Amino acid sequence: MKAYLIGKLFFAAVLCVALTACSSTPSTINPEGTNDANANSKDEEQEIHWSYSGDTGPENWSTLDTSFEICAEGKEQSPINLEKAKTSAAAEANINIDYQPGAFTVKNNGHTIQAEALTDDNTIEIDGDEYQLVQFHFHVPSEHQLEGKHLDMELHFVHKNADGQLAVLGVLMKAGEENDALAELWAQMPKEETQAAVELTDPVDLTSLLPQNKAGFHYNGSLTTPPCSEGVKWVVLAEPITVSQEQIDVFAAIFPDNHRPVQPWNDRDIYEAIAE
Numbered sequence: 001m002k003a004y005l006i007g008k009l010f011f012a013a014v015l016c017v018a019l020t021a022c023s024s025t026p027s028t029i030n031p032e033g034t035n036d037a038n039a040n041s042k043d044e045e046q047e048i049h050w051s052y053s054g055d056t057g058p059e060n061w062s063t064l065d066t067s068f069e070i071c072a073e074g075k076e077q078s079p080i081n082l083e084k085a086k087t088s089a090a091a092e093a094n095i096n097i098d099y100q101p102g103a104f105t106v107k108n109n110g111h112t113i114q115a116e117a118l119t120d121d122n123t124i125e126i127d128g129d130e131y132q133l134v135q136f137h138f139h140v141p142s143e144h145q146l147e148g149k150h151l152d153m154e155l156h157f158v159h160k161n162a163d164g165q166l167a168v169l170g171v172l173m174k175a176g177e178e179n180d181a182l183a184e185l186w187a188q189m190p191k192e193e194t195q196a197a198v199e200l201t202d203p204v205d206l207t208s209l210l211p212q213n214k215a216g217f218h219y220n221g222s223l224t225t226p227p228c229s230e231g232v233k234w235v236v237l238a239e240p241i242t243v244s245q246e247q248i249d250v251f252a253a254i255f256p257d258n259h260r261p262v263q264p265w266n267d268r269d270i271y272e273a274i275a276e
């Protein structure tokens with residue numbers, strides 16, 4: 001595990017040296033994507049500075065680089081407004097979530113707070129295909145809407161299968177009881193953008209970051225960050241988990257708004273998801 005971490009840090013160092021064009025965010029990793037060393041084709045995209053407002057905000061992402069054009073031209077973009085009335089009653093997606101407490105590092109990548117898995121034993125199965133958890137991160141407010149409304153936050157568990165395809169499990173979050181499973185992560189949250197990730201002392205109890213009722217929505221979408229690549233399998237659970245208002249405030253003090261607005265549905269199939 002240590003050797004793996006050292007390898008990752010070495011890669012991060014090499015990446016820092018390699019990427020000089022955008023010195024303010026030299027190793028920006030898109031939150032929805034992976035940060036693996038094999039993401040060579042994405043190195044150039046990582047140089048492009050983008051943000052959540054103004055000239056480099058979501059309305060202008062497609063103009064920042066030719067590789068970002070799909071952000072505007074794509075027909076299967078995320079997030080979307082999820083409505084029960086739009087789901088196909090005839091089709092159900094079977095989701096199997098197999099999470100256990102695991103070791104993670106935490107970093108501020110300039111766009112979100114991201115926890116990266118140091119183990120590969122957390123998996124999700126969607127209609128028989130298995131995906132491994134790579135990282136999870138947060139948005140304020142929620143990116144998906146539920147029946148036309150944003151919730152306070154959204155948690156994205158990003159997974160990858162053997163073919164490199166991505167599946168993201170979205171968990172909505174609302175103000176309420178404090179979430180103990182996030183306590184250490186929140187305490188270690190870097191306020192400034194960081195290159196090196198901090199290893200958390202205790203395992204993160206991922207199952208405590210899932211709601212009791214795991215019914216939700218399944219649809220084909222995209223990364224919600226540039227380059228907005230499509231072909232991402234989305235599962236968004238309908239029942240939110242709670243975080244305290246104080247926990248929301250701590251995150252929002254670093255990222256007051258890091259959500260992409262909802263994108264056109266374009267008559268895509270949205271399935272009822274039954275997760276276990």
Ligand SMILES: [Zn+2]
Pocket residue numbers: 031032137138139156224
């Ligand atoms: Zn995300």
